[in-house]
Amino acid sequence: MAAIWGRAWRSMASHEGGDDGRSLQPTAGGERGSTSGTNYSTTTTHTTNMSERSLAFHPFTVLPTATVLEENADELGEEERVKKLEHIKSLVVLFCKDNNNSATERWLYELGVNWVLHLSHVSESGRSFISGQLLYLAGSWIEALFEINHYISVCFGGHLGKEKATTDDVGYEFLRFVQATLSKMLPFVDAIVAVRVSGRRGAGEPADEKLRALILVRDALSMASAQIMSSFSSSPCCEGYLSADLLARLDEAIWDTMEEANFSSCSRGTQRSPSIHKGTLSVINCINVLWANYGSVNRIIHDAFLRGEFVPENENVSHLINLTIQMARSLEEMVIRNSQSFPNQSLKFLFLINNFYFILQQLHTHCPLVFPIREHVGKIDSYIHSYIQVSWAPVSECLRNPTPCCFTRRSPLPRFESKFQQTYTVQKLWKVPAPEMRKRLRNAIVEEVIPVFTQFLKDNSNSTPRVTPQEMTKLLSGLFEG
Template identity: 55%
Template sequence: MASERILPSLSSSSPCIESTDGMMGLGEHLSTELTKLDEAIWDTMVDIRTGTLAWMQDNGSSSDIHRVTHSIISYTKVLWANYRSLNRILDGAYLRGKFKPDNQSVSHLTNLIMEMVRSTEDQLARKSQSWFPDESLWFLFLINNAYFMLQQLQTIWCLAGFPMPILTRRIDDYINGYLSVSWVPVLRCLRDPATPCCFARTSSPLTKLESTFHKTCATQKLWKVPDPDMRKRMRKAIAEKVIPVFTQFLEDNSVSTPGFTPKKLEEMLGELFEG
């Protein structure tokens, strides 16, 4: 508690206190008041945590970082900057039964931060699904927000012993979900030429692929991935998903001079997610 730092200095820095009984009485009074202060700070922490998540509103169909994510990151950094004091307050909340940590192997403040990040991600994933008419854009929104939290809090994760694989696996899952809903239908033009997404049956598989690929790229060029490393990673993931299948199709069908080449495809992917 805050009192643990203040009370020990009382006896050595208060010449006006001549009576031991008086000093003890004053110490007890200060201890009571500082305990109340600790409890008030804890209640404020709870109010801010729940209030921040209550701000979760439509992001305007943008894949950019949501303001709730920015708020949680800022709040978390303030908590971590005051680690010693706030961890003592959380210790008190734990003893009063108001705080129940999930992980006994890390500090109470680390538990609180883990809970906040997990809750933010879960609520964003659940509430934001109705914000996006395009499921691909929804996955991109989740990728951007999860990666932003991971990058911003990486130093804290390392110091606090947070299980990083949990966050990285979640981002991997979002990327795989995005690839499935966005690019598997494009490849289906080669595997199943009669599929409805690829227009008329009379078109050749390559014509259908090219048309669908151009349409998808034209849309997603306008989508935003703000972090350059994640933008590069997303483009690479798409290329690794699409180009080998496309190249194999050309080889299997002895297409030696295609109008739409793997190189052209890769160039177009390099223009995605600039927003």
């Protein structure tokens, strides 16, 4: 089971590396069972650009339940179960002799998370260690937590019996050993809560990645707590163990990150490309994470509502739908603000089209019945009209209302062709990522330019164009591929 988790998380981490394709990942050093420190290596992996990576980001990760853990334990052969039991007993014996240090550090090494020992140092050092590999470390940490639960299921939960596990000396010391080990793992919770979100305050982790890590760690801790309490319910050591306060602190951090996603990811700055803004991607990714964890997130928002920190606009729908619409409205305002940085009006309107259409696509999936689709579509239509007017209407205007010439009868055709070529050359590499929007914009340009061109040639049969209307239409069909 733990091996399956390991493969899944390593696969996820390989697809979600930093933008530069480099991430610092812990690698075990020395022989197995060594208590030496963790070595670190910088690995290079292939990554897509931010837009491609974020657009594909839909984290529907499902954690195994306690029942699944027990079933996996039952499936173990007797020989393997005995080996695990003897191994953990040897660690417990060592734990009782060495004042809690080497045994727990050895187990952390075997679990692949001895890097947590570095998080007890200065907080800035901890943030530096986590930077760029938050999801990788969260996955490694959760895998270790489930392996600990697996040991509980295999060695004590249902095999030695609850009474024996809580009265037998080995069972009691095992619980203390687990408690001491987890106490050295819990600083990671503090570390991810303290992670800064990238945006207006400078460098940090993407809001959606922090949000995902917090939710997954919170759910894993909740499950681990239930498993431990179930196996050792009568032990006094269990009181306050993985307490509700810890889960409440994670709930609060999740809520704070939801709020911060509305602001930190929506940083302003000079735009050079009409593509989807990184702030748009980040907020939409956060919304995807929230909807992938609907039940737990809706409960957290309800708690914020009870504290007076969240005010729903529509009491007839869920809190998450209300929050989604509020986040979308803030996002639209951010997109409009960022569009003002474009000195080129054509780029400005194409930027608005790309971002508003992307928002529409994503939110229509989550809440089609309450999201103001008609209003949003109206804005997109208006931006398309404005784009055509500032970009291509001046091209057709060369033929529709040619500049009068008092002394010559020079044809307006060369000016039209020159204006078309100039506009086409500038815009042919601009990017519109959505295929249906690319097609719609191309059709709108064709409808603006080609009929006027065709009519001019009919009215001026002696004119010889450098390109025919059909050839011009073919050129326009290649726009916006990037």
